Amino acid sequence: MAIFSSKINSLIPHNAYAYSNTLFDVEINQGVMSKYSCSYALKAGDQELGELTLMRSREFTDDELDLLENLLCSLLYPLKNATLYHQALKMAATDQLTQTLNRVSFNDTVKREMNWAKLNAADLSIIFLDIDHFKVINDQYGHDCGDSTLVAVAKLIKENLRKNDTIFRFGGEEFVILVNQTDLANAELLAKRIRIAIERNILVYDMKPVKVTASLGVSSLRSDDNFDAFIKRADNAMYKAKRSGRNRVFLAQ
């Protein structure tokens, strides 16, 4: 969009542009917001491609708007390809059942956040969460009930997170939450909130209440940590929570 804006600037001068595309999760605002604007909802066939707005301090003429509409036509198909590519990448990294990230992007995301936290002397914490006796839920109520449980737990976790936190479905009934700019004490509070939310939530399946609890382990980044050590401490803490009776939060030592 930046290239399109700069290429057309000699033909249709403008001070700023805004582009948003919810499918992309993209929201771009470039330049100085101005009084006059023209907006276009971009579409190729039935594919929505977001909304583009150009802004400047004097009105756009009819000739300029006609020209812009023609130029936009040449943008639609490259934009459609970019959207499809982005959707494919997003799907590959998303667990379709729980709509959380899957393992594909886990290592890269954690390493990137570890680097950022170390460079900026910021806190970073990680929570491992494993649903208790999940096999029993599957065996007693069926696999569909197990799937509904996974969806419900993911939703409860998401409801307790901030925008910058990231949730991954790590394996079968295991989730990992990366908590930015949060120290061990505050990550523990978050883990306890999530544990209570899961315990209190009443999942009704086939008219029967299904009791769900989870065990959680928490670790925070240390200055000499590498990726494996950071992850392993939280995983070990979660296993300690399991071994000491489940439905509890353990902090990494």
Ligand SMILES: Nc1nc2c(ncn2[C@@H]2O[C@H](COP(=O)(O)OP(=O)(O)OP(=O)(O)O)[C@@H](O)[C@H]2O)c(=O)[nH]1
């Ligand atoms: N319904 C459903 N079940 C799954 C899925 N992925 C893994 N499972 C099941 O999750 C169960 C995990 O069982 P275990 O590893 O024994 O763990 P658990 O029963 O939760 O026991 P603890 O972790 O020790 O409390 C297995 O029965 C798997 O078949 C899934 O996507 N959907």
